[in-house]
Amino acid sequence: MTPTQENNQEGAKETLFEAPPINEQERMVEAILFATAEPMTVKALNDRMPFGCDAAEALVYLRKRYEGRGVNVVKVGDAWAIRTSADLSFLMQKEMVETRKLSRAAIETLAIVAYHQPVTRAEIEEIRGVSVSRGTIDQLIELEWIRFGRRRMSPGRPVTFVVTQEFLDHFGLESARDLPGLKELRAAGLLESQPALGPLSETAEEDIEAGDEGQSEMFEE
Amino acid sequence: MTPTQENNQEGAKETLFEAPPINEQERMVEAILFATAEPMTVKALNDRMPFGCDAAEALVYLRKRYEGRGVNVVKVGDAWAIRTSADLSFLMQKEMVETRKLSRAAIETLAIVAYHQPVTRAEIEEIRGVSVSRGTIDQLIELEWIRFGRRRMSPGRPVTFVVTQEFLDHFGLESARDLPGLKELRAAGLLESQPALGPLSETAEEDIEAGDEGQSEMFEE
């Protein structure tokens, strides 16, 4: 028996205790990462795989195999997981956009802010003649059409509301001053008869004291 | 401009409305199937993919890609899923789901439904020679392995039972046609419903005259 043969025989004996070929190990890592409910560390992978396996090496191959695929092998902390490729995340959710018309209360509130800014909530209520719900203000803030302005230097230091740049963009206005006045509204046929006051009087307080015509909200539904 | 250039331009314009290339579609199907534990129908896949995609074609490529891998693309009824390769089950001790041991009655009833579907309760009882307890049916329904099929168009309009997609998924079957030994059983005439003649069929004579064996439907609510 030549030494070579001897070596071969020894080699054959060893294979009984040898780790599976690397591509088999790669399959194993793939199956485990697919089925586990949490990311797996290399150690945890090795603990599960047959004796002698090298999960770290198998991971290198697996990672390469999934490069550019719909899912990728990614490192999460010191553990590994299979995750949806970032560019395909849109497949995991469906966005349904629903367009709704703003409620009458919201439009009126918005209009008052636009014409009277900066305006307090109490003033808005005075002008509309009905209380303004918290939800209406919140909705307009969320739409980024109004925002908080400076606090009024009057007792209680109430917050004021002003319209935003977003509002101007949406309604195609250069500034809130470009809003058509009541005269123009009338000319446009939006108003039928004489109003008591101009819309752009400088201070809201005056409007309320003098005009007071927003009190009875006849069109409120 | 040469005609070729013109064509190119036209081609470029069209791509704006064209489906993504097939390898992109394959990635998408891959991502969607990886993300879910439930089998997905081709229709459900198409619904989630961009307009113009052909999930069925992408699936052909994807299935081939995962042949021999640690996870495989499998067909379940008219749906598709990714499942770990069965030869790697030894790695999955942790993922194993402890299933309640089914009674002999439940296992036999399940087999009868699978091989004889759609089958009425009376037919199951005729085959087993014993009444089927409500609990047995309930257990199989709860496991989502059987469900109600269409009512039989025979007197009393008895309900029938059929196996579910979950049944196919659980037992790794592409369809009910792939049940083991189905062909042989059919060839041996053992799946034909024969008129009941024995002493345990309550209304044997009438049944024969009426030419139908589903008369006594005890499960009718």
Added chain:
Amino acid sequence: MTENPSTFTQSLDVAERLSAEELVVDLEGFEGPLDLLLTLSRTQKVDLLKISVLKLAQQYLAFIEKAKELRIELAADYLVMAAWLAYLKSRLLLPPDATDEGLSAEELAAHLAFQLERLQAMRNAAAQLMARDQKGRDFFVRGLPEKYEMVRRVTYTASLLDLMQGYARVRTRDEFRPFVMDRENVFTLEEALDKMRHLIRFAGEWTDLASYIPKEWRLDPVRRRAATAAHFAASLELAKSGHVELRQFDTFGRIELKRKTPG
């Protein structure tokens, strides 16, 4: 099915009888008479299709007898099966009755053999099914499924016109009234008069004033009021000009009108 009846008792050898006794003790384990028959048939060690139903009937009846001796309560279906098998046995032993129109004993026996074979086949199928790779035991689903989310996003819209109308609404009181709306709900005297002039020619009898109001003006209260007023005013005009007579029997009662006959 050609066995000699006299050989039956002997054919139940000691081993069989012993096994039958064991069966008696284990009766609880059987799922009905068919199951018992299937178990008994195994002692014949032949293909189920070639089974001797006569012999099987004999075995079954012997088993039932034994159970009775041991005062084991038998479920009714075991007894029904015993009675049927006793009948079948006698039929199989007697020469066939040519006048009998029913199924022959051989046909009944063949069907029982079929039932046994089918039950056995289903048991084998069940075993094969359960031996398959199973989900959650041999193969596994995705452990980290991702949620498919339906994101509902609501966008609100309003135009500059909405805004201006809203403001106009707030800044004006009843002065601001949609012009068109009013028009829609006004039934003018002229219209009523015009219409009634044509209709009263046919009003030879007393008729309710309300019946002159067009259908589409009757449902909505606002419109009905407007139309009623217009028609009432018109009827006064017509009475004044001498075209109709009016009458009302009590306050708020219905108003009736009639064409005034000339002269």
